[in-house]
Amino acid sequence: MPVGSDRNVEGAAQPPPLGAGAAADRIAATGAAAPILSVNNIEVVYDHVILVLKGVSLTVPKGKIVALLGANGAGKSTTLKAISNLLSAERGEVTKGSIIFDGEEVHARSPNELVRRGCIQVMEGRHCFAHLSVEENLLTGAFTRGGAGAAIRRDLDLVYSYFPRLKERRSATAGYISGGEQQMCAIGRALMSRPKMILLDEPSMGLAPQLVEEIFKIVGDLNAKEGVSFLLAEQNTRMALKRATAMCWKAAAWCSTAMPRPWARTRT
Numbered sequence: 001m002p003v004g005s006d007r008n009v010e011g012a013a014q015p016p017p018l019g020a021g022a023a024a025d026r027i028a029a030t031g032a033a034a035p036i037l038s039v040n041n042i043e044v045v046y047d048h049v050i051l052v053l054k055g056v057s058l059t060v061p062k063g064k065i066v067a068l069l070g071a072n073g074a075g076k077s078t079t080l081k082a083i084s085n086l087l088s089a090e091r092g093e094v095t096k097g098s099i100i101f102d103g104e105e106v107h108a109r110s111p112n113e114l115v116r117r118g119c120i121q122v123m124e125g126r127h128c129f130a131h132l133s134v135e136e137n138l139l140t141g142a143f144t145r146g147g148a149g150a151a152i153r154r155d156l157d158l159v160y161s162y163f164p165r166l167k168e169r170r171s172a173t174a175g176y177i178s179g180g181e182q183q184m185c186a187i188g189r190a191l192m193s194r195p196k197m198i199l200l201d202e203p204s205m206g207l208a209p210q211l212v213e214e215i216f217k218i219v220g221d222l223n224a225k226e227g228v229s230f231l232l233a234e235q236n237t238r239m240a241l242k243r244a245t246a247m248c249w250k251a252a253a254w255c256s257t258a259m260p261r262p263w264a265r266t267r268t
């Protein structure tokens with residue numbers, strides 16, 4: 001059962017042990033082409049005057065990883081914040097276009113409602129709660145879903161099965177663990193909300209190549225085994241394309257998943 005299934009239902013059937021590829025197989029059988037997210041021709045303005053995005057469109061099919069690539073300042077983080085409805089915290093707003101997550105317009109929903117519906121963002125720069133332990137950080141991820149302690153415990157074990165290093169450091173203060181461990185903690189915390197989709201902003205930032213490789217492998221595993229869809233904003237094109245099913249390139253005011261060669265790339 002994918003992480004995003006049977007969410008928020010107390011006493012609902014719990015995920016079976018991780019079965020290799022089971023979720024991915026089911027997704028393939030039920031039609032992988034259905035989009036979980038579509039961004040349609042959006043425009044974003046900060047402070048009522050600063051036009052940052054114009055005419056941006058992209059689609060993430062259910063159960064896939066789409067890489068959103070672009071240089072510094074291209075608008076990757078802004079695109080993700082528009083999707084998770086976090087722009088208003090920075091005096092930004094979507095002034096044109098629409099964003100549909102799982103069949104519903106996201107602007108009808110608050111960010112916490114979106115998390116409950118299965119769409120969560122892992123912000124650029126990790127943002128762990130520095131004074132809490134690793135395990136306390138992970139538990140905060142389950143806050144929006146409520147539910148029984150046993151179910152939360154099982155999900156904690158699931159997170160630890162993907163990130164054994166977090167299990168070793170479960171009692172450590174998050175502010176003092178390494179950057180790579182903080183990134184794992186931030187992704188693990190997002191998993192605790194049982195997401196259908198994670199918006200992952202620059203997971204490679206400031207990390208050694210070996211750690212970047214490890215984190216991207218885990219992202220690939222979460223996608224393949226748990227069926228979590230990803231929109232992955234990255235400057236590290238090589239690593240992102242290694243895992244992505246499709247990509248879009250955000251340059252100036254243009255972004256589309258319908259890419260001309262040589263950028264178009266599809267992997268099944």
Ligand SMILES: Nc1ncnc2c1ncn2[C@@H]1O[C@H](COP(=O)(O)OP(=O)(O)OP(=O)(O)O)[C@@H](O)[C@H]1O
Nearest residue numbers: 046050052070071072073074075076077078079090
């Ligand atoms: N809160 C804000 N107010 C005004 N302008 C902003 C704000 N946040 C971002 N911008 C501007 O929007 C543009 C896009 O920024 P954004 O952070 O989305 O880019 P990015 O592609 O994520 O860059 P990076 O790779 O450096 O993270 C930049 O020119 C930036 O200065």
Ligand SMILES: [Mg+2]
Nearest residue numbers: 076077078124
């Ligand atoms: Mg950014």
